Amino acid sequence: MSRPSTQSPISSRHATILIAVLVALSTIPLPATAAEDLVTGEPEISISSPDATFEASSSQTLSLSVTNDGEIRTGGEPGYEQEVQTARNMRIEVLEDRIDAPIDVKTGSQIVSRLASGGTVPLQYQLEIGDAKPGTYRIPVKISYEHTRAITYGPYRDTERTRSQQDEIQYITITIEDKPQFSIVETDTNAVHAGDNGEFALSIKNTGTREATDTRVTLSTQTSGVYFGQGSSPSQTTSAYLSSLAPNETRRISTQVGASTDVSAGTYPIAVTAEYENVNGIPETSDRLQTGLTIKSERKFTLQGLSTTDFRVDEPEATIQGEIVNAGSGTVRNAVVQMNQKQGISITNGEAAVGDLGPGEAAPVSFTVDIPAAAEPGSQSFSFTVEYENADGDVLTTSTPIRKSLQIGPERDRFEVVGVNTSVAPGGSDTLTVDLRYTGSEPVENANAKLFTSDPLSASDDGAYLGTIEPNETVSATFQVSATGDALNKSYSSSIEVRYDEQDGDTRFSGSLSVGVPVKESSSGGIPFLPAGILAGGIVLVGGFLVYRRR
Numbered sequence: 001m002s003r004p005s006t007q008s009p010i011s012s013r014h015a016t017i018l019i020a021v022l023v024a025l026s027t028i029p030l031p032a033t034a035a036e037d038l039v040t041g042e043p044e045i046s047i048s049s050p051d052a053t054f055e056a057s058s059s060q061t062l063s064l065s066v067t068n069d070g071e072i073r074t075g076g077e078p079g080y081e082q083e084v085q086t087a088r089n090m091r092i093e094v095l096e097d098r099i100d101a102p103i104d105v106k107t108g109s110q111i112v113s114r115l116a117s118g119g120t121v122p123l124q125y126q127l128e129i130g131d132a133k134p135g136t137y138r139i140p141v142k143i144s145y146e147h148t149r150a151i152t153y154g155p156y157r158d159t160e161r162t163r164s165q166q167d168e169i170q171y172i173t174i175t176i177e178d179k180p181q182f183s184i185v186e187t188d189t190n191a192v193h194a195g196d197n198g199e200f201a202l203s204i205k206n207t208g209t210r211e212a213t214d215t216r217v218t219l220s221t222q223t224s225g226v227y228f229g230q231g232s233s234p235s236q237t238t239s240a241y242l243s244s245l246a247p248n249e250t251r252r253i254s255t256q257v258g259a260s261t262d263v264s265a266g267t268y269p270i271a272v273t274a275e276y277e278n279v280n281g282i283p284e285t286s287d288r289l290q291t292g293l294t295i296k297s298e299r300k301f302t303l304q305g306l307s308t309t310d311f312r313v314d315e316p317e318a319t320i321q322g323e324i325v326n327a328g329s330g331t332v333r334n335a336v337v338q339m340n341q342k343q344g345i346s347i348t349n350g351e352a353a354v355g356d357l358g359p360g361e362a363a364p365v366s367f368t369v370d371i372p373a374a375a376e377p378g379s380q381s382f383s384f385t386v387e388y389e390n391a392d393g394d395v396l397t398t399s400t401p402i403r404k405s406l407q408i409g410p411e412r413d414r415f416e417v418v419g420v421n422t423s424v425a426p427g428g429s430d431t432l433t434v435d436l437r438y439t440g441s442e443p444v445e446n447a448n449a450k451l452f453t454s455d456p457l458s459a460s461d462d463g464a465y466l467g468t469i470e471p472n473e474t475v476s477a478t479f480q481v482s483a484t485g486d487a488l489n490k491s492y493s494s495s496i497e498v499r500y501d502e503q504d505g506d507t508r509f510s511g512s513l514s515v516g517v518p519v520k521e522s523s524s525g526g527i528p529f530l531p532a533g534i535l536a537g538g539i540v541l542v543g544g545f546l547v548y549r550r551r
Contacts, residue, residue, distance in 0.1 A: 037154040039076035041084035043117065043147050044069040045168070047092075052174040055181045055287070056132045057207035062125040064141070064172065066092060070117030080151045085117035087145040087166075094125050095140040095169070101176075102130030103137070115145075134178035134209050138171045181208030182274045182286045185250055190257070191294035193330060194265070195399055196390055197231060197258030202291055204272070205250040212276035215242040217253055220271045225263040226293065229256050245276075256392075259295045261399045267292045299328040301386045303337075303402050304362070309441055312409035314373040317348070317442075317502065320406065321366045324386065326357035332388035339367045340383045340401060346370040357388075377410045413511045414440040415498045418474060420515055425522040427485035429460070434477045434496055434515055438469040444508075447500040449477035456487040457494060457517055466498070483519045491516035 046067050054060045070085025090112040096105040106126040115121060144167045153159040186203040200219070206212055219228065220237040227234030240253045270293050274286040306322035324337050335357050339350035347369050354363035383401040390396060419435030436449065447466035453459050464477035477496065494517050498510040 038074050038150060038152050039080040039084055040074040040150045041070060041072040041081060042149060043085055043087040043145065044071050045087060045143055045145065047141055047143070047170050047172060049172045049174070052172060054129055054174055054176055055179070055208065056129055056176050057183065058129055058181060060127045060129055062094070062127050062139070062174070064092070064123045064125065065120055066112065066115065066123060067120045068115045068117050077153070080153070082116060084148050084151060087115045087147050089113065090115055090143065090145040092123060093142045095142055098140045099137065101132045101137045103132065104128040129176070132176045134176050136173050136175050138173055140169050140171055142167070142169050178209050179278060180206050180210050180212035180245065180276055182289065183207050184272060184289050184291050187291050190292070191296055192257060192259055193296045193328070194259050194263045194298040195261035196299065196396060197256055197394060198390060198392055199254055200257035200293060201252060201254035202272070203250050203252045204274070206245040206247050209247055210279060211247065212245045212274065215245050215274055215276040216240070217242060217272065217274050219255065221268065223268040225260040226268055226295070227258055231258055231260070234258070257293060261298050263295050265295055265297045267294045296329055299330065299332065299398065301325065301398060301402060302327050303384060303404055306404055306406070308406060311371070311406065313371055313375050313377050313411040316370045316506070316508070318369050318371050319366060320369070321364070323362040324354055324365050325362045326359055329359055331356060331358045335386055335388040337365045338385050338387060340385060342382060344372070344375055371408060373411065375408060377408050379405050379407050381405050413513065414438060415510045415513060417496070417513050417515055420517065422481065422517060423520060424481050424483050424517070425520050426483050426487040428522065429480060429482035432479045432481045432517060435474055436477060436498065437474040438471060441471055442503050443468060443470050444500040444502060447498055449496050449498050451479045451494060451496055453481065453494045453517070456484040457492050458482050481517065487519045489519060489521050491518045
């Protein structure tokens, strides 16, 4: 016999309802809280080159633009989205060993610490391109960087990051042009002195793959004081026409170049460009090439060991002697030293030709001037310039004169009285001998002395021929003089003037040379000398007395 059930009907219904509720709830979707806690993404790095056209046999710059177009795979917090798209510690390297062309990469790896999505960074790499054939070449570029691949986060958990390292190789295509290209393959020793001019020469080569026709090479300078051509018509540019220049052909170009005196010593740039026509007859201009011009210090000269002869007032043949020294760094040819004009003094020989002078060499120079009687004695400044020829045969003159101070002495006659001898007595006559010493530095010829007397002296023979006289020689001039009866026993003033011919044929006169002529008492025992009037009166008296006695 079965036992009656103890389960309550109400409890059974409740259980049924509970089960139904649970089943219903199981069919309702719950919020996806796990998806909101995860952000994933990655950078998208690309490279490009804005100008990838180059010339063979040249140094070129490869410009790269590195761009990040990041990608989000699972979105979330904006800050986390930016983080997963950012590349960090980027290293960009051009792989030289994988380039199938004679190209040397002179720039190593470059580092970009951070590149966010949407950002671009420019980079430059120096390339040396050899004799590459025209065409296109692939340049491999290795890109390495770090980034955060995923970020897990939530309100009740720590933020976690998953990081990754990325390495990839991308390629840039460059083009080597099929065109003329130019390079300077050789230059002469292009150097000039400041204040000078000379030849500027270089050799230009077509290193490209096509002939350049109707070619004009232009040289230019931006340096003030450096010019092409002559100093009288300077120009900042000059050009040479080459007609055509085939591949691998080299041509020499030369022109005149110069520098003004205010240009400092150093090397200054000269820009070179070539204008030509391409195969289609379209004018094109080459890249700018550059070479240099060396400017040396201005040529310099000095005068040393100066001495003077007869350098005094009223001296027509005053001379200056010394040595000119080439104190510069280059040889000068056919040098001539010129004495510059000076007010109040006439230059009779103001030019001294010294020929070629190497650095440090010296040569003697001599000048002659006429110092007039109106000149003032004392120290005066004289200036000299040097004229010379450079290596091209151009005649140049130093811009700055050489100044020297010279002492002009007081006037001095070339003759001086060193002795007087006579025995003239009152009322008598006698020979007067005057000894003259010549103090000049060169012999004189046809010398004549003339005597000038005054009462109570007179000269019946007042001229004396002296002939040729050597420097420091003493000669005697002889005259015939008389003294009146009333002359006293003393010296009377007279003077002598000497006329003579110099070596160059000029006739000169000495100044008035003072001579003291002594009158001496008569040494005889006869009747004393009486004045003529007294003597005549005495004769009359004596005659009258005799007549009176006879009567």
